[in-house]
Amino acid sequence: MSMIRSSGVRVRVPASTANLGPGFDTLGMALSLYSWVEMKPAASTVFHLYGDNLEGLPQDKSNLVYIVAQSVFAEAGVDIPELEISMYSDIPLTRGLGSSASAIVGALYAANALIGSPLSASKLLDMAVALEHHPDNVGASLYGGIITAVWDGVHADILRIEPPEQLEVLVAIPEFQLSTSKAREVLPKQVSLSDAVYNVGHTSILTAALAMGRLDLISAAMRDRLHQPYRAPLVPGMMQILEEASQHGALGTALSGAGPTLLALVDGQAGKREQLEGFLIEVLKSHDISARTLWLKPCTYGAQELTMDNDSSLLDYVRGEVKA
Numbered sequence: 180m181s182m183i184r185s186s187g188v189r190v191r192v193p194a195s196t197a198n199l200g201p202g203f204d205t206l207g208m209a210l211s212l213y214s215w216v217e218m219k220p221a222a223s224t225v226f227h228l229y230g231d232n233l234e235g236l237p238q239d240k241s242n243l244v245y246i247v248a249q250s251v252f253a254e255a256g257v258d259i260p261e262l263e264i265s266m267y268s269d270i271p272l273t274r275g276l277g278s279s280a281s282a283i284v285g286a287l288y289a290a291n292a293l294i295g296s297p298l299s300a301s302k303l304l305d306m307a308v309a310l311e312h313h314p315d316n317v318g319a320s321l322y323g324g325i326i327t328a329v330w331d332g333v334h335a336d337i338l339r340i341e342p343p344e345q346l347e348v349l350v351a352i353p354e355f356q357l358s359t360s361k362a363r364e365v366l367p368k369q370v371s372l373s374d375a376v377y378n379v380g381h382t383s384i385l386t387a388a389l390a391m392g393r394l395d396l397i398s399a400a401m402r403d404r405l406h407q408p409y410r411a412p413l414v415p416g417m418m419q420i421l422e423e424a425s426q427h428g429a430l431g432t433a434l435s436g437a438g439p440t441l442l443a444l445v446d447g448q449a450g451k452r453e454q455l456e457g458f459l460i461e462v463l464k465s466h467d468i469s470a471r472t473l474w475l476k477p478c479t480y481g482a483q484e485l486t487m488d489n490d491s492s493l494l495d496y497v498r499g500e501v502k503a
């Protein structure tokens with residue numbers, strides 16, 4: 180029997196980067212950049228979308244978060260047709276930082292909490308992957324840390340790896356958007372056995388290196404032949420960044436998810452931050468691409484419920500949390 184929490188729930192979900200280079204659709208990592216979702220039963224459905232990143236999203240029952248919440252209620256046999264949904268996000272949309280996965284995970288997690296959490300984390304993962312199709316993003320947003328995942332079309336198996344402590348992440352986020360569907364259209368339907376073997380080997384070494392804290396192996400391991408070469412024309416300057424960033428202080432570089440964001444893994448104890456940041460910005464600028472950079476950490480936790488204070492709006496809450 181489900182218990183509906185009429186005062187509502189508030190959750191925070193980390194962004195994610197998928198693939199980490201060779202681990203196409205299988206390796207992901209949660210990042211210290213977040214979105215927040217608040218959900219309450221209501222007399223009629225209403226949305227409060229805060230901040231620039233959510234501009235233009237639908238504010239009716241066609242919104243992804245509403246649709247996903249209803250799928251949780253249907254699965255649990257609960258009827259809550261009208262919802263008050265508030266969202267704030269620091270995760271830019273359609274840039275390869277898992278905005279859709281964070282929205283799906285936030286909606287699943289909040290809706291499940293709203294009815295007393297009848298669905299297990301593993302059920303939420305299966306539902307999230309069925310919606311997003313990429314376990315690398317949703318797994319990282321749900322569980323945090325580094326995740327390696329496989330999906331058979333129904334069930335996802337996932338293992339979580341604790342990120343090496345000194346690992347830092349620099350992202351260069353271009354101004355333009357690139358949808359995952361467009362970035363998948365350019366991929367070949369078939370690849371050669373030698374390219375498949377190349378990626379299996381590099382993904383295995385990268386996963387083991389991350390699990391063992393062998394940062395010295397990351398540069399050699401973060402190489403890919405399955406998706407980045409085909410996506411390179413969509414992000415001019417990307418190949419130069421992938422090939423040369425290690426000379427400017429990166430341990431390894433990759434297209435983040437389906438792009439266009441570029442991501443560099445960095446040893447936080449090794450310095451050279453400004454040089455690397457300048458290199459990424461300059462290469463993109465030489466191709467007329469404006470980008471902003473952010474220094475992030477791997478996020479070690481996934482979606483979390485937060486204390487709900489009904490006297491303050493989600494926006495006040497987030498402002499307080501970010502300032503604290």
Ligand SMILES: Nc1ncnc2c1ncn2[C@@H]1O[C@H](COP(=O)(O)OP(=O)(O)OP(=O)(O)O)[C@@H](O)[C@H]1O
Pocket residue numbers: 195197233236242243244266268271272273274275276277278279280282316357358359360435436437438
């Ligand atoms: N908070 C949200 N509420 C509703 N819809 C959202 C929300 N966040 C993202 N979306 C939907 O997800 C789309 C972006 O998904 P897409 O998979 O193309 O990019 P991404 O998830 O940001 O990047 P990637 O999957 O490569 O990491 C947006 O255009 C929007 O339709």
Ligand SMILES: N[C@@H](CCO)C(=O)O
Pocket residue numbers: 197198203204205277313315316359362363406436437
């Ligand atoms: N693994 C997916 C991530 C997209 O979010 C891809 O690269 O297309």
